Amino acid sequence: MKKITLICLALLFSLVSCNQETKEEKIARIHTKALTLDSHTDTPLRFTRDNFSIAEKHDGKATYSRVDLPRMQEGGLDAVFIAAFISQRARTAEGHEKANQITHKIIDSIYAQVSRNEKKVAIGTKPESAYENEKNGKHTFYIGIENGFALGKDIQEIERFYNRGVRYITLAHTSNNDICDSSTDSTEHNGLTDFGKEVVKKMNETGMIIDVSHISDKSLNDVIELTRTPIIASHSNARAICDNPRNLTDDMLKKVAENGGVVQVCLLSDYVKPPVPQPKRDSAFDALRRKWRGFDDLTEEERAQAVREWHATQRNFPQKLATVSDLADHIDHIVKIAGIDHVGIGSDFDGGGGLKDCFDVSEMQNITKELVKRGYSEKEIIKIWGGNFMRVFKEVEEKKTKV
Known part of the structure; x- marks a missing residue:
């Protein structure tokens, strides 16, 4: 009897051992289970030149292209906000008109790329879009606009862009515009302008997400005081870890959390770690x-x-690039200051983003690997990868009053 018992125990131990999940299997399982969302890339900068195709796999090291559909598949990235980026021009009627025309042209190019690859990718306009597309084996492109200069001084452009599928607007870029001051320019308006305040209100009404990356500290504080919906910082880090004006102070992180918003950590090396x-x-x-x-x-x-x-x-x-471990230091800090419900990931690929061990979208699973290594739970990792952003997205949609 004792011998039989020992044999049974050995068989049971062997069965348990066979069913034990390896670390690599755990990483892959969590990464696959999560709705993986990157909240900011500048990939459309390539769509209007050099005959770029999202269907082709590009060599990131040779071309510095960071995102295409084959590499999204390799990296397990389900959805991405691709930005119609507009550089700052002269704040004149002519400058505004040109910027607006270029922005609409970039949006046209996004739709053109998707239409040529409709079996693999679709435009998303609601939080549910990414989940539905994932079930159908498709990636999702959401559209954002980087630099509110694209609005000119026409408040109605917010609604027009929304109707074209745009779901967030980054209020400024590296220079001041007619909405607010930039974090990397001199103080001109001391925060939001009167027009900027109208922009915030109109975005709330329309269901357009407000993106505070790039804007000055005072501008961010003004937005938080005025908005009645949660905000995002689509690609920003913690200033306490890397002292750069593009990053958010602890006080700002707390205010974003109180607002119900989310800070999406950025993979641009200079914002991750002070450059060598x-x-x-x-x-x-x-x-x-x-x-x-x-x-x-x-x-x-x-x-x-x-x-x-x-x-x-x-x-x-x-x-000399920072690493995923350096990036995770920012996630740790934001979780400590703002909480696990207020952090996500926005790479800034094709706009400067890229780390030593997450050089392009094909290596996105390395972020999950580092989070598992640091002891984050499956539930927490799912929140970081897309859950937190989608919560904000849904709330902004639900609170809109006019479209």
Whole structure:
């Protein structure tokens, strides 16, 4: 009897051992289960030049392209907000009109890319879109606008953009505009302008998510005081970990949490970890900025050439990049200060984002790997990867009063 019992116990132990999940299996399972959402890439910058196709797998190290459908599949990324980025131009009637035209042209290019690959990707307009598309084996492209300069001074453009599928607007970029001050420009308005306050109200009414990445500290505080819906920072980090004006202070993190919003950590290395001095590289990029007038007010042809030269300079002077572990330090800090319900991921791929071990979208699972390593639970990782953002998205939609 004892011998039989021992045999049974051995068999039971063997069965349990066979059923034990390896660490790699756990990472893959959680990553697959989560609705993985990247809240900010600038990939459409490529859609209007160089015959770029999202259906083709591109060599990230050779082209500095970070996102396409084959690599989204490899990295297990379900959905992405791709931004119609507009650089700051002269704040004149002509400048506003040109910016608006370019933004609509970029949106056209997004729809064109999707229509050519409709079996693999679809435009999303609601939080449910990504979940439904995932079940049907499709990726989801959501549309954002980076730089409220695209509105000009026409408040009705918010509704027009919404009707075209746009679901968030980043209020400013690297320079001040007619809505508010930028975090990387001098103080001009001391926060939101009167027009900016009207923009916030109209976005609330329309169901458009307000994105506070890039805007000044005072501008962010003004938005939080005025908005009646949760906000996002689509690609920003914690200033306590990396002291950069593009990142949020602990006080700002707390205010975003009180607002019910979410801060989406950014993979742009300089916002993750203070850059290692590289004098030759810095000089080369300074020369490019002078040549292309700070990349402001460029024609489409000039911008395309400037981007090519920028990528060539990146290849000639490769940056010493931060790591996924460095990025996770920001997630840890935001969780500590704001709570687990107020952090997500917004890579800024194709706009400067990319880490040593998450260079492009094909390596996104490395973030899940690091979170598992640090002891985050499955439930917490699902919140970080998309759950928190979708909660905000849904609430903004539910509180809209006019479309």
